[in-house]
Amino acid sequence: MQVQFLSPVPPPPPEPQEEDGDVSMVDGESVGINPVTPGQAIATDTQGHGTYLEGSTVHSSVAGMIDRVNKLISVRPLKTRYNAEIGDIVVGRITEVAQSRWKVDVNGRQDAVLMLSSVNLPGGVQRRKSESDQLQMRTFFSEGDLLVGEVQSFYADGATALQTRTLKYCKLRNGTFTCVPPALVQRCKSHFHTLPCGVDVILGLNGYIWVSKTTEKLPKGVEGRAAEEVEAEMAYSNKNEPITDHERETIARVSNCIAALARRFMYINDSIIVYAYEASLGFAVSDLLQLQVIRAITQEASAKAAMS
Amino acid sequence: MSRIFTINMSRLELLSPEGLRIDGRRANELRKLTAKTGVLSQADGSAYIEQGNTKCLAAVYGPREVRHKMNMLHDRAIINVEFNMAPFSTAERKKRSKNDKQVSKSVLGIITFEPVIKTTLYPRSQIDIYLQILQHDGGDLQACINAATLALIDAGLPMIDYVCACTAGSIDKEPIVDLNHVEESSDSPELTVAILPKTGKVNLLQMESRLHVDNFESVANLASEGCENIYQILDQVIRDRTKGLLKQMKQ
Numbered sequence: 001m002q003v004q005f006l007s008p009v010p011p012p013p014p015e016p017q018e019e020d021g022d023v024s025m026v027d028g029e030s031v032g033i034n035p036v037t038p039g040q041a042i043a044t045d046t047q048g049h050g051t052y053l054e055g056s057t058v059h060s061s062v063a064g065m066i067d068r069v070n071k072l073i074s075v076r077p078l079k080t081r082y083n084a085e086i087g088d089i090v091v092g093r094i095t096e097v098a099q100s101r102w103k104v105d106v107n108g109r110q111d112a113v114l115m116l117s118s119v120n121l122p123g124g125v126q127r128r129k130s131e132s133d134q135l136q137m138r139t140f141f142s143e144g145d146l147l148v149g150e151v152q153s154f155y156a157d158g159a160t161a162l163q164t165r166t167l168k169y170c171k172l173r174n175g176t177f178t179c180v181p182p183a184l185v186q187r188c189k190s191h192f193h194t195l196p197c198g199v200d201v202i203l204g205l206n207g208y209i210w211v212s213k214t215t216e217k218l219p220k221g222v223e224g225r226a227a228e229e230v231e232a233e234m235a236y237s238n239k240n241e242p243i244t245d246h247e248r249e250t251i252a253r254v255s256n257c258i259a260a261l262a263r264r265f266m267y268i269n270d271s272i273i274v275y276a277y278e279a280s281l282g283f284a285v286s287d288l289l290q291l292q293v294i295r296a297i298t299q300e301a302s303a304k305a306a307m308s
Numbered sequence: 309m310s311r312i313f314t315i316n317m318s319r320l321e322l323l324s325p326e327g328l329r330i331d332g333r334r335a336n337e338l339r340k341l342t343a344k345t346g347v348l349s350q351a352d353g354s355a356y357i358e359q360g361n362t363k364c365l366a367a368v369y370g371p372r373e374v375r376h377k378m379n380m381l382h383d384r385a386i387i388n389v390e391f392n393m394a395p396f397s398t399a400e401r402k403k404r405s406k407n408d409k410q411v412s413k414s415v416l417g418i419i420t421f422e423p424v425i426k427t428t429l430y431p432r433s434q435i436d437i438y439l440q441i442l443q444h445d446g447g448d449l450q451a452c453i454n455a456a457t458l459a460l461i462d463a464g465l466p467m468i469d470y471v472c473a474c475t476a477g478s479i480d481k482e483p484i485v486d487l488n489h490v491e492e493s494s495d496s497p498e499l500t501v502a503i504l505p506k507t508g509k510v511n512l513l514q515m516e517s518r519l520h521v522d523n524f525e526s527v528a529n530l531a532s533e534g535c536e537n538i539y540q541i542l543d544q545v546i547r548d549r550t551k552g553l554l555k556q557m558k559q
Binding site: 033035037038039040050052059061062063064065077078079080081095103105109110111157158159184263264265266267302 | 349370382385426430468470504550555557
């Protein structure tokens, strides 16, 4: 395999600021595109995230943009670890199997917890978890497995609890994993997408993205069993389905497109991925991580996104 | 050039009669400082800094799950600093094992950043700072602290303020700022100062040699003046980078 090292790209030179155009200074507080940096005094309002109070003035504690909701002032850093919110769809990796729970790496400040009681086990949805289930937890999820789940709640110390009680939440297979800065994935109605090029994409809000082969719905009731039961069993399968070379290439192309978008620090959603994919068709998959190609396809994608 | 290499009483003349130093700087002049953030894609935050010929790379990971559970603190995050000098960083290639000097530099890093980072927001987590000197030409501690500050801000970690570090020393009772390797390895004293530029609070003050108490104030003042100048440069780097990223996101 050919390994290529890309030299770091300097950010584009900042454009000269328009005179009083989009930057207005109100008692030492900057609004508009002017970012704030740590230690900068912002205002005398209520302090929110990313700020601290000294005397009666609110100071910024991170570099980023000011978010203002009435009197509550907070600063949002551009790059940060994932901050979970209840209901978020996340992709995670099992790091540890513990007493009736799994520890899951979700790119957060601590590993999330997936309790044995908050997963669906094969053989009936509403089933009590017995001791034998505890003993064979590794047959459901073992270390290194990827899964998609939902943030259920928080513990007192800020740790996240996940759940996978719906059939759409399961162990991940037939695909590849990509990691992007969490700030680039925006909350939207659905995070499960089937792209027209024939791949499934799961955009985890924690910046973990899963690109996989499209799976067809299972035929109802194989060998007299209920479809749900079969699916619940499939949810813990470790075996990949047969994937053709063409499908592999498409998966690699989509995942490289996502990496290219992340490298240019652009928002990632299903439509921009499709545009980037279409723009990338003129290049070989292995060339997609070259700097000029990244620039070409992301520019074309953002131009298309701006048109629609 | 011949002036620079004049041998005076069997040692190098570090300060010429015109008041110029061995690399042509004035006594209160900093070396050229350039910096860049977001240089590593895998790290949560990273920075690269060049202060003259001293080059330093900093990477920040975290806050993340604590590696060794016994170190875990229930009310705040732990900070872990690892300082390393590349074998090719000095004039003579040396393979360095982890020695006391490196460990003490790492400890200095921890005590410098612990009061500045708001660790109480991240209980049961760990923040790792990896510092690598790629080229050594004096003032590696100051370069490391400045690079670590940039990397921490790049990682989006909440901090009270920047931490800016600068060295100062004195040659023939004349205070000089930002010592290079030649000045550092002469017998002149070297003082490293790290301050919080917004409040002017001193965060770290380290000196391993002897300095007359009468000279101390002027040397310390010169070092904190240097810190103020470094702050202006670092702040501009962060602002430019943040603006650049915002523009890319808006596209």
